[in-house]
Amino acid sequence: MRITALAGGVGGARFLRGLVHHLRAAHPDDRPEIIVIGNTGDDITLFGLRVCPDLDTILYTLGGGVHEGQGWGRVDESHHVAAELAELGATPQWFSLGDKDFATHIFRSQLLARGMPLSAVTAQLADRWGLAEQGVTLLPMTDTPVETHVVVTEGGDQVAIHFQEWWVRHQAALEADRFVVAGLDSAAAAPGVLEAIRSADVVLLPPSNPVVSIGIILGVPGVRDALRGSRAPVVGVSPLVGGRPVRGHADVCLRTIGVDTTSEAVAGLYQDFLDGWLVDPDDPMAQPGRTSRLAVVARPLLMSSVAAAADIAGAALALAQQLAAATGEAEALP
Amino acid sequence: MRITALAGGVGGARFLRGLVHHLRAAHPDDRPEIIVIGNTGDDITLFGLRVCPDLDTILYTLGGGVHEGQGWGRVDESHHVAAELAELGATPQWFSLGDKDFATHIFRSQLLARGMPLSAVTAQLADRWGLAEQGVTLLPMTDTPVETHVVVTEGGDQVAIHFQEWWVRHQAALEADRFVVAGLDSAAAAPGVLEAIRSADVVLLPPSNPVVSIGIILGVPGVRDALRGSRAPVVGVSPLVGGRPVRGHADVCLRTIGVDTTSEAVAGLYQDFLDGWLVDPDDPMAQPGRTSRLAVVARPLLMSSVAAAADIAGAALALAQQLAAATGEAEALP
Numbered sequence A, B: 001m002r003i004t005a006l007a008g009g010v011g012g013a014r015f016l017r018g019l020v021h022h023l024r025a026a027h028p029d030d031r032p033e034i035i036v037i038g039n040t041g042d043d044i045t046l047f048g049l050r051v052c053p054d055l056d057t058i059l060y061t062l063g064g065g066v067h068e069g070q071g072w073g074r075v076d077e078s079h080h081v082a083a084e085l086a087e088l089g090a091t092p093q094w095f096s097l098g099d100k101d102f103a104t105h106i107f108r109s110q111l112l113a114r115g116m117p118l119s120a121v122t123a124q125l126a127d128r129w130g131l132a133e134q135g136v137t138l139l140p141m142t143d144t145p146v147e148t149h150v151v152v153t154e155g156g157d158q159v160a161i162h163f164q165e166w167w168v169r170h171q172a173a174l175e176a177d178r179f180v181v182a183g184l185d186s187a188a189a190a191p192g193v194l195e196a197i198r199s200a201d202v203v204l205l206p207p208s209n210p211v212v213s214i215g216i217i218l219g220v221p222g223v224r225d226a227l228r229g230s231r232a233p234v235v236g237v238s239p240l241v242g243g244r245p246v247r248g249h250a251d252v253c254l255r256t257i258g259v260d261t262t263s264e265a266v267a268g269l270y271q272d273f274l275d276g277w278l279v280d281p282d283d284p285m286a287q288p289g290r291t292s293r294l295a296v297v298a299r300p301l302l303m304s305s306v307a308a309a310a311d312i313a314g315a316a317l318a319l320a321q322q323l324a325a326a327t328g329e330a331e332a333l334p
Helices: A010-026 A052-064 A081-089 A097-111 A118-128 A164-167 A193-198 A212-220 A224-229 A248-255 A263-269 A306-326 B008-024 B053-063 B080-087 B098-115 B118-128 B163-169 B195-197 B214-218 B223-229 B250-256 B261-268 B308-326
Strands: A001-009 A031-036 A042-045 A049-051 A136-141 A148-152 A158-161 A175-182 A202-207 A235-239 A276-279 A295-298 B001-007 B034-037 B044-046 B048-049 B136-140 B148-154 B156-160 B177-180 B203-207 B234-237 B276-279 B295-298
Touching: A001 A193, A001 A212, A010 A031, A010 A052, A010 A306, A031 A052, A031 A193, A042 B177, A049 A097, A052 A097, A052 A118, A052 A136, A081 B098, A097 B080, A097 B098, A118 A136, A148 A164, A158 A164, A175 A248, A193 A224, A202 A306, A235 A306, A235 B044, A235 B195, A263 A276, A295 A306, B001 B008, B001 B195, B001 B214, B008 B034, B008 B053, B008 B118, B008 B295, B008 B308, B034 B053, B048 B098, B053 B098, B053 B118, B053 B136, B080 B098, B098 B118, B098 B214, B118 B136, B136 B163, B136 B250, B148 B163, B156 B163, B195 B223, B214 B223, B234 B308, B261 B276, B276 B308, B295 B308
Parallel strands: A001 A031, A001 A202, A031 A136, A202 A235, A235 A276, A276 A295, B001 B034, B001 B203, B034 B136, B203 B234, B234 B276, B276 B295
Antiparallel strands: A042 A049, A148 A158, A148 A175, B044 B048, B148 B156, B148 B177
């Protein structure tokens, strides 16, 4: 019994935590296996250390170490290292790294420098955060370093800046021309990634950013083909509530790639493999009389608590079960 | 007017701070230049980060950031990074690194990874600590990575462990057979090192460890020859008070290389270039009737305060002045 999920940062992590809680309650004795394929497209090297924001947000959230208020980083965090780096004139200073967080990056960078692939390093970090006890295996989408750059216009010239600089420093307020993911074309899916999709009983798309999180994972060679070829139902959760992203700048990202900020348009990005789609009750797709090739279920999508996220995850699984039943695969489902 | 000093860690750093204070009082308007050649023989890579204990102790001490009680590391230090690395199972855990200290090592490692030589990195760290305002230039003895290993007997077999493991973890209590300084034979003196000795008006040897601090610097190709060829008086300060090292394990180090723990035997290690030698009043070399090829001055050598260290540094300079006067070079001296 295997659930495979593609996930970005905060939204993905909170959905996954809800999924774990839902399964713990619904299947206390025989919990399904969850394999998470995490986005590494916004990874960045800072101060010579490799930072994987989305993987870390998933680890910290599932492990109970996340700063709930901000959604990322560690709770009870201090910033002595960053303060001293600022004294030394080290840059950049726009990316906040706490002391405990630095330890993660130091540990990861040391193992990477020894030649250990990111997937193996991530497995060690997952041990520290007890993911196995939750039935979760976290795989980076690829062991190949990839980096998303944003092409912006500065003083009449087009320049590419790192995605994090655009996202964190400029809060996505710099007009973006396009995204370029350096290394993605030639990146190989990490060990287990394609197999996790092919052998899944359910594939879930949490409400992560459809462009710079899910969209990047879909760009890893083989991932999209595996999803198209999967017999498992693929169910996604719209990242839009009230016509806007709950957090982050998915609207700006969508506009940049010429896609409307609507659940329908986001589903269109997944149209070659998506089977079921959860939308908010106010969503235009939920209105009476609307038809869709997709199985659309309307329900509140605000992950305002772990329980709320668990309910949403449960609804996604229920929809997957319905879809599987329609094709005679119901018994294999959790 | 140039003073060149060879220095190890705590003892060297405290002597140098005294020297700066002495010169500030004695030469308020025309302070001599001080060039410090720092030992890098006990450098170590921890968690993938390059740590230079002696250089950092000098920087922190001169810059007012040192933890006075322990003599090394930063004052008002926290240890969040190290605690999290321990959670991750990262090793070793016997070398204490505080959060601010980690920032130094992250900064240095990043610049080294970009191809910047250690001497240039050290210059940037010296800027942060205001060494230029104190008239001090800190040079690592070499830009070539060297590491001191200690050959010990474990279970009947001889094994080499890193000097820091022997010094910090085992407190020099493991019987050592010999020291091996990997890379020293082929290390080149860092830019400015040999020139600093050749062009010095005075060369000072602070009371640093004669084996694993001063002794390592002397092993850098060209350094010993430059000292032998120098016309400047070379004055040293014995590291022994009451027949024992004030701190550290110089006695064990001396025994390991087959040298007695006496000021006379330590001076013997420098006999091909040493001109003057400060010893403690109780030292056998200070007793009436003793003769020496060296100019020996007896005075209290305990650096119990900055003022005490300043007085010792002043006495070393006064002895150098006497020695220069005897050879007609007095006017060039500070």
